[in-house]
Amino acid sequence: MKGSHEDRLDVIKSRIIEQIGNNMKIYGVSQTTGRVMATIYYHQKPMTLDELSEEMGMTKMSMSNAVRELMDLGVAEKIHVKGSRKDHYVIEQDYYQFFIDLFCTSWSKTTHAKAATRMKLSRDLEEIIQDENADPETKEEAKKILEENHKAIEFFNWINRLIQHFESHEIFKHVPIKEGNKKRDPY
Amino acid sequence: MKGSHEDRLDVIKSRIIEQIGNNMKIYGVSQTTGRVMATIYYHQKPMTLDELSEEMGMTKMSMSNAVRELMDLGVAEKIHVKGSRKDHYVIEQDYYQFFIDLFCTSWSKTTHAKAATRMKLSRDLEEIIQDENADPETKEEAKKILEENHKAIEFFNWINRLIQHFESHEIFKHVPIKEGNKKRDPY
DNA sequence: AATATCGTAAAATATATATTTTACAAATTT
DNA sequence: AAATTTGTAAAATATATATTTTACGATATT
Incomplete structure (x- = not known):
């Protein structure tokens, strides 16, 4: 019974992320890029390409493309997290x-x-x-x-x-x- | 010598139309639809699907799709020209x-x-x-x-x-x- | 009523875009 | 310095989008 709520929450979350992905298309960015943006946003913490890849079930290369697009648009930023070699990405919160x-x-x-x-x-x-x-x-x-x-x-x-x-x-x-x-x- | 100026004018015109086509992509419409829009706009008179087809060297069907998209976006209007069976289309001028x-x-x-x-x-x-x-x-x-x-x-x-x-x-x-x-x- | 014209739906094809795979350079650790 | 990790470019593949072809109903003309 306990798990079912968590599942429901996951469903809600993924629906929101999906919706944002669709939304972003009118801004001229691809659905995947939109989903990446939403995933980072809802994760609340900086994410790496590998984490994104894992979370979204897509290759690291796709994630690399997506975050680059987001940075070009000025809505994502690459940050350094000490102790880690990997690049971390954050999203404009407002x-x-x-x-x-x-x-x-x-x-x-x-x-x-x-x-x-x-x-x-x-x-x-x-x-x-x-x-x-x-x-x-x-x-x-x-x-x-x-x-x-x-x-x-x-x-x-x-x-x-x-x-x-x-x-x-x-x-x-x-x-x-x-x-x-x-x-x-x-x- | 006379013709060369006309040619230059045509080049200028087609460059503008091409540019508008590209511009429109950020509004989320396809390049062809953008070019159709620009073609009608610069023609200064209502145009039919056949005229557009002729002018743009594409099938009538494509033109039909394009004008429908433009109408959905609220920037084109179908008008009746008396004496003609064909639908004519005009574009928001402002x-x-x-x-x-x-x-x-x-x-x-x-x-x-x-x-x-x-x-x-x-x-x-x-x-x-x-x-x-x-x-x-x-x-x-x-x-x-x-x-x-x-x-x-x-x-x-x-x-x-x-x-x-x-x-x-x-x-x-x-x-x-x-x-x-x-x-x-x-x- | 028969014929022609017009516009578009549906299917087929062509083209463009997105995604993955492979390969490799740059930086980091051992 | 050798081995490992990271990020991305380039090529290959898969998917989506745009365009044409074909076919047909609706409307107008003869």
Whole structure:
């Protein structure tokens, strides 16, 4: 009878971990990576690749890939535990900061490069528009695209400002975390 | 000489479309769907599946899948053009509204269901905690998970409020679109 | 009513992604 | 320095996703 409760708890835990794995897919990370993240989170202590491998029944290599992805996203950190040769990994504990990290990493990754590309294309378009030999119809279309490009660049700038709005936690002033978690304030 | 400018314009156009296709991947839509979206957008007129198929060099079936995905995300709309039997598709023209549609659709899709699951699990945990036969250690862990669950539910609520913050365009008060596009106001 | 057109479901194929296996360099212990 | 352990790259395999082909019902046209 005693064991059945533990079993139920394990079921609950694995369902939560599974759910988080699915959730993470919208952030653009693979299900496995999401599960690794959740596993470390619920373990409450830093974990090694071998522990993860054991716990999840997958190869160490997969775990290595997953934690790298998490570190790239800025939500996992490699820490040294003295007495052990193995790398240990910890996960951002704050849900909101976690969200911000994921959101901002994936967004800022694109905007800069994309805006730069657009600007380059805008210069090409300008050339066509300036060229006197260019066919008027072509020029007309170039102008339209140039305008679109301008709008796109403006939009990328807005995204950047939005990222800042989140990173600076300004957003919480306008969409407050209602109750609890007061300790996040010091950020 | 005249043709070369047109060619250059085509290159620019296809690069932009390609870029948008890549961009969209972070929103969780496939590259093809992103390209379809960009193709319709830059075409400036409603497009049919056959036109898209022709333009993109892919089967009509693929186009059908893509536009359905876009409609599910709330960024494309099927319209009737009189005189034609074929369905025509249009794309949300406003970058910001487009962003909001994508963001909110993908987020709200998860939160409701996920919060419900968590609440159900919380009730299961309560049962374990209340049960006098349960092992104290197990109870302790159940309490911890229950608390985590509570935090998660609170977070989902925050996400919902965040979605509202975007859908209501409140966000623009705090992260304004600097210049131009004044016509968006009436939303 | 017969014929043609349109859109999409279902099955088949092709492509991309995830996972494991194998191999090896770098660091650590003996 | 030899042997062991750790983490990861590269290649091989397995799995999932995207795309096309085929087939067919619904609607419109003749």
